[in-house]
Amino acid sequence: MTAAVLGVIGGSGVYDLPGLEEIREERIDSPWGEPSDTLRIGRIGETKVVFLARHGRGHRLSPSGINYRANIDVLKRAGVTDLVALSACGSFRNELHPGLFVLVDQFVDRTHGRASSFFGNGCVAHVAFAHPVGPGLQKRIAAAAEAEDILVHRGGTYVCMEGPQFSTLAESKSYKAQGFDVIGMTNMPEAKLAREAEITYATIAMVTDFDCWHPGHDAVDVAAVIAVARANADRAARLVARLARDFPREREACPAGSDRALDGAILTAPAHRDPGLVAKLDAVAGRMLRS
Known part of the structure; x- marks a missing residue:
């Protein structure tokens, strides 16, 4: 069995x-370029936890400037099996305040x-x-939220825009x-x-605003967004800590198949594979490429 790393x-x-706790900082080299920041590796309870600031400490990187491949690659190299993404977001529903x-549990890609x-x-x-979020991991997050008396809404579709500008009113209404x-x-x-790296993924989308469709919120103000995001951060840390303390020692099979996502996925015959690309895939796809 594989040890679970959050x-x-x-x-x-x-x-x-x-x-x-027991924190060490580690910069792992990636053949895909520079990740957003050094990894902070430690423990919460008995669970090994690896933390990465998506925008870098000090918020140096824009959404379009993040090297997503390098980030996932170094997390894979650090042994991460299950990944929780904390993300600020706008809302299209009054009840998602x-x-x-x-x-x-779903995404639409507009990047x-x-x-x-x-x-x-x-x-x-x-x-x-088809099912991008690990149901078992999401269930564990929901249970941790209930244990910590943190209100969550389970389920929903996250549309990812390119940015860095916020939506036009027409886009928001659409x-x-x-x-x-x-x-x-x-x-x-x-x-x-x-998913390609066979890491089970789940998002905690932290609502900061109503986007510009809302008649009482017709513009998104960065200062207000950051203020809410910082207020959310304390509860997010408490939620993640509870999740980690209750996390299983061994990796659980994912109902969505994220832990075996590459089974049967690689189509290129071994004799026709590009050695340079194969070398870069050593962490992400080594399980399949070495077999």
Whole structure:
């Protein structure tokens, strides 16, 4: 059995993880380039936890400037099996109010120009992605929230826009009309890459605003967003700490198949694979490429 290692990606307002003990900082080299920051590796209870600030400490990186492939690659190299993404988001529903945590289970990708796969010419692979969030991991997050008396809404669709500008009013109304629940700028291609790396992924989407569709909230103000994000950060840290304390010692099989996502996914015959790309895939796909 594989030991469970919990990864946590901190989004806007979350640049550290209080409660992490026996901390060491480690910079892991990646063939995909520079990750957002050094990894903070430690323990919460008996669980090994690896934390990465998505935008870098000091919020140096824009959503479009994040090297998502390097981030997922170094988390995989650090042994992460299950990954929780903390992400600020806007809401398209009155009942999903600022301060609420939404455990989304679907994504719609409206980004462009971001590298969204580890695979490509020379080593082609197609992974199943119908259910991008690990149901078991989401269930554990919901249980931790209940234990900590933190209000969460379970289920919903997160539309990921490119940014860095917020939506136009027409875009916001269009997304709302399509039935999307929340909007953010960072969970794509992050979730896609986690699936390719066979890391089980789940998002805690922390609502900071109503986006600009709302008649009483017709513009998104950065200062207000960050204020709510920082207020959310304390509860997010408490939620993650409870999740970690109750986490299993061994990795659980994922009902969505994220732990075996590469089974049958690589189409390129061994004799026709690009050695350079295969070398870069040593962490992400080594289980399959070495077999």
